[in-house]
Amino acid sequence: MHTDYIHIILADDDEDDILFFTDAFDELKINTRVNTFNDGEELMNYLNDDESLMPDVLFLDLNMPKKTGIECLREIKTSDKMSGIAIAIYSTSASEEDIEKTFVLGANIYIKKPNDFKKLKKVLSEVVSINWQYHTNALNKDNFLLRL
Amino acid sequence: MKLFLKFDFNTVSKKVLESKFNELNLEYKILGFGEVELLKKIEPEEYLALNESLNDYGIEIVESQKGILVQKIKDAIINMVFNEDTDLKVKSSVYLSEKLGHSYGYLSNLFSEITYSSIENFIIIQKIEYSKQLLLNTELNLTEIAFKLNYSSVAHLSTQFKNTTGITPSAFQRIIFKRREIAQKKPN
Numbered sequence: 001m002h003t004d005y006i007h008i009i010l011a012d013d014d015e016d017d018i019l020f021f022t023d024a025f026d027e028l029k030i031n032t033r034v035n036t037f038n039d040g041e042e043l044m045n046y047l048n049d050d051e052s053l054m055p056d057v058l059f060l061d062l063n064m065p066k067k068t069g070i071e072c073l074r075e076i077k078t079s080d081k082m083s084g085i086a087i088a089i090y091s092t093s094a095s096e097e098d099i100e101k102t103f104v105l106g107a108n109i110y111i112k113k114p115n116d117f118k119k120l121k122k123v124l125s126e127v128v129s130i131n132w133q134y135h136t137n138a139l140n141k142d143n144f145l146l147r148l
Numbered sequence: 149m150k151l152f153l154k155f156d157f158n159t160v161s162k163k164v165l166e167s168k169f170n171e172l173n174l175e176y177k178i179l180g181f182g183e184v185e186l187l188k189k190i191e192p193e194e195y196l197a198l199n200e201s202l203n204d205y206g207i208e209i210v211e212s213q214k215g216i217l218v219q220k221i222k223d224a225i226i227n228m229v230f231n232e233d234t235d236l237k238v239k240s241s242v243y244l245s246e247k248l249g250h251s252y253g254y255l256s257n258l259f260s261e262i263t264y265s266s267i268e269n270f271i272i273i274q275k276i277e278y279s280k281q282l283l284l285n286t287e288l289n290l291t292e293i294a295f296k297l298n299y300s301s302v303a304h305l306s307t308q309f310k311n312t313t314g315i316t317p318s319a320f321q322r323i324i325f326k327r328r329e330i331a332q333k334k335p336n
Binding site for chain 2: 007053103130132145148
């Protein structure tokens with residue numbers, strides 16, 4: 001009713017990946033609005049601005065210049081204003097240690113970057129639709145963990 | 149003296165809408181007669197305020213009938229999963245169609261159309277949510293939770309948990325407990 005689309009922010013320094021992601025979002029059934037940032041500092045400047053619209057889901061690349069994904073995650077989770085954003089980490093690493101660490105720090109979703117477009121689309125559609133469920137059904141976000 | 153007035157209803161209603169939406173600081177676009185698009189998300193409180201302020205002028209926000217029925221389906225499912233007294237052995241399709249007075253096929257198609265998900269999937273999500281709550285907030289172990297939620301075996305629940313969330317129930321529990329530990333250490 002009051003939510004007919006999902007607002008998504010994507011932070012990644014790789015132009016190709018950004019293109020890849022935004023194309024995949026365009027093909028989903030659920031309406032999305034996507035903003036992109038090229039590094040962690042740019043992202044945090046946006047989020048810290050009072051005028052900015054907070055996203056429903058933030059996709060964070062772990063390896064970014066200026067400020068890494070982990071640094072952004074820590075900052076976001078300690079801010080009252082931002083703590084409600086669902087955070088999806090995506091990375092080429094799939095070490096159990098990395099995954100558990102980011103979850104403990106407050107990430108909700110961990111995605112291992114798929115290497116083909118079809119898989120990426122499937123993964124994103126899963127993220128968006130499960131987030132949509134949390135979003136429209138007031139599910140407890142503290143218990144929202146998803147690994148893909 | 150008597151005045152005779154001629155109204156242009158289109159202009160009148162447009163002006164009323166404009167003043168109401170501006171009053172509440174909402175960004176909007178009037179699409180046509182009786183249709184407005186909100187350009188930013190609206191909080192539930194704002195929605196109520198808007199509805200109330202429009203009611204003053206005899207204007208009502210029409211919610212879609214389909215949306216209302218979908219909400220009823222969701223409520224019924226949540227009630228079914230979380231309520232200890234409901235008999236989970238009754239098939240959910242039978243339960244829903246009896247409770248809502250429509251055939252299951254109709255409900256199921258409508259649900260998928262509106263929510264981009266299926267009733268079956270929604271039930272699984274709710275059951276997994278419930279098992280998460282029980283894992284975190286009660287002393288029940290996974291076997292007891294599986295029994296309580298009417299899974300045929302603990303392995304069945306465990307597999308469904310892993311398929312839905314990507315992590316095992318024990319990893320889930322470990323992560324959330326670690327988070328709580330960290331939160332307690334912080335002087336907030």
